[in-house]
Amino acid sequence: MFTKILIANRGEIAVRVIRTCHDMGIATVAVYEPADRDALHVRLADEAAPLAVRGYLDQARILQIATSLGVDAIHPGYGFLAERPEFIRACEEAGIAFIGPSSQVVDTLGCKVDALKRVEQEGIATPRHSSRGFGPGDFDALRAEADRVGYPLVVKSCRGGRGRGERMVRSPERLTEAVRRAQAEALTVYGDQDVYLERAILPARQVEVQLLRDRQGTLVHLGERDGSIQHGNQKLFAETPAPYLTPQQRERLWNMALQILPLFDYTTAGSVEFLVDGQGAFYFTEIKARLQIEHPATEMVTGLDIVREQIRLAAGEALGYTQADVQLRGHALQCRVNAEDPWQNFLPNPGRLDLFRTPGGPCVRVDSYAHTGAEVSERYDPMLAKLTVWGENRAMAVDRMRRALAEFDIRGIQTTLPMLRRLVEQPRFSQGDYTTDLFHLALLKAEAADQDLRDLAVAAALAYLGRYQAGQPTLPARVQSGWHRDSRKLPS
Numbered sequence: 001m002f003t004k005i006l007i008a009n010r011g012e013i014a015v016r017v018i019r020t021c022h023d024m025g026i027a028t029v030a031v032y033e034p035a036d037r038d039a040l041h042v043r044l045a046d047e048a049a050p051l052a053v054r055g056y057l058d059q060a061r062i063l064q065i066a067t068s069l070g071v072d073a074i075h076p077g078y079g080f081l082a083e084r085p086e087f088i089r090a091c092e093e094a095g096i097a098f099i100g101p102s103s104q105v106v107d108t109l110g111c112k113v114d115a116l117k118r119v120e121q122e123g124i125a126t127p128r129h130s131s132r133g134f135g136p137g138d139f140d141a142l143r144a145e146a147d148r149v150g151y152p153l154v155v156k157s158c159r160g161g162r163g164r165g166e167r168m169v170r171s172p173e174r175l176t177e178a179v180r181r182a183q184a185e186a187l188t189v190y191g192d193q194d195v196y197l198e199r200a201i202l203p204a205r206q207v208e209v210q211l212l213r214d215r216q217g218t219l220v221h222l223g224e225r226d227g228s229i230q231h232g233n234q235k236l237f238a239e240t241p242a243p244y245l246t247p248q249q250r251e252r253l254w255n256m257a258l259q260i261l262p263l264f265d266y267t268t269a270g271s272v273e274f275l276v277d278g279q280g281a282f283y284f285t286e287i288k289a290r291l292q293i294e295h296p297a298t299e300m301v302t303g304l305d306i307v308r309e310q311i312r313l314a315a316g317e318a319l320g321y322t323q324a325d326v327q328l329r330g331h332a333l334q335c336r337v338n339a340e341d342p343w344q345n346f347l348p349n350p351g352r353l354d355l356f357r358t359p360g361g362p363c364v365r366v367d368s369y370a371h372t373g374a375e376v377s378e379r380y381d382p383m384l385a386k387l388t389v390w391g392e393n394r395a396m397a398v399d400r401m402r403r404a405l406a407e408f409d410i411r412g413i414q415t416t417l418p419m420l421r422r423l424v425e426q427p428r429f430s431q432g433d434y435t436t437d438l439f440h441l442a443l444l445k446a447e448a449a450d451q452d453l454r455d456l457a458v459a460a461a462l463a464y465l466g467r468y469q470a471g472q473p474t475l476p477a478r479v480q481s482g483w484h485r486d487s488r489k490l491p492s
Helices: 011-023 040-044 059-068 085-094 103-110 112-120 139-149 172-190 247-264 295-302 306-314 394-407 417-423 427-431 438-445 450-468
Strands: 004-007 027-032 047-050 073-075 153-157 167-169 195-199 205-213 219-226 237-240 268-276 282-288 331-338 355-357 364-368 383-391 409-411
Touching: 004 011, 004 059, 011 027, 011 040, 011 306, 011 364, 011 383, 027 040, 027 059, 059 085, 073 306, 085 103, 103 112, 103 247, 112 247, 112 282, 139 172, 139 195, 153 172, 167 172, 172 195, 205 247, 205 306, 219 247, 219 295, 237 295, 247 268, 247 282, 268 306, 295 306, 295 331, 295 364, 295 383, 331 394, 331 417, 383 394, 394 417
Parallel strands: 004 027, 004 073, 027 047
Antiparallel strands: 153 167, 153 195, 205 219, 205 268, 219 237, 237 331, 268 282, 331 383, 355 409, 364 383
């Protein structure tokens, strides 16, 4: 087992990994940019080292720190360097374990079109897609391929995996601008401009199966997670199990995921992602070669620490259990709380947190780096926290999520909490009968709750009093003339 792990990340995922390492008796090293000097992950780690100009993407500096401090493994979290094959290869060459799949596997899965073709050869359905990726100089070929694939279609980054570099195109007239934007974003996030095309499946649900595989070949699934409620290709809610699957569909989904992962000689933790169309058919889309943001929901229903399993498997240990030993119990829901203003087109809202009060109670979990007085930077992803709840059944989990969102109090900046509270009140959400269009419909058609209307009435009344009345009570002018006293005099 490892003795010291460097966490090449920041924010809530760095905090989450450090806590598991400490539970396992493993020393930790945090890295930080100047703005993160006082961040929670730096405070919790056993050692910390500053980064240079390139920050959390500075591969050479991170490896230098790891070597100088005697680190024997690096955990990348998600984002930044988690899916950079050149960084994983550098770790392998330096004799430092990378807690994740090998560089060869990540490189293979990064070629999304090739991965789709490999799965198709096994008789598993995929969305109709382009035959290759396209760079900035291939637009004429891309346009011809778009006509073959058909509209509506999705432009996707060949190196993507977190919704970045992805654009929906509903007509040929919008293709040029969508491709330009997707390539620019992909270059910024992944350092690669190549994109490919995929026929859009509408309406659709998005579901992924969490898997663990050791080097001895033992493979288990930990159930599926639905991630259909999204904004900007980022999941807002996740839940497990997916509420719309029949037992037969669920079994078929698990079996497909178990068939796909070994095709790429994948080990440690990973997720196989599918789209589900209106008739309940499954289409493989990609393998997420990293820890997923939504993993706490799976941990709540399995009782497993997935980060702990990642570390064990990266150290070469066997799983030590089989599929029969994995028990899926109850229902879990998770949502992301972001430092964004949902009523201003999700404009990022950095600043100082005047108050950060998290919900509590049975079966409520909050993963966050934030605290009262913390600074939310404009330089990073706006996610402040992940709220996860568990219930014996879905109805109990939904009620617990409503209660937890009501208790969550963040002041000093705008957040997505009001929007999340509105979403969980939607009838389609309560019934578990939703697709990827629920988010937009909820904001367009939602009616204010009675409690919200009462609060608005009180606020309006207080505002009126503050504007039109003095701070001290006064008598109205109509009662100061004395006419009412004269009217009560007896005749003389």
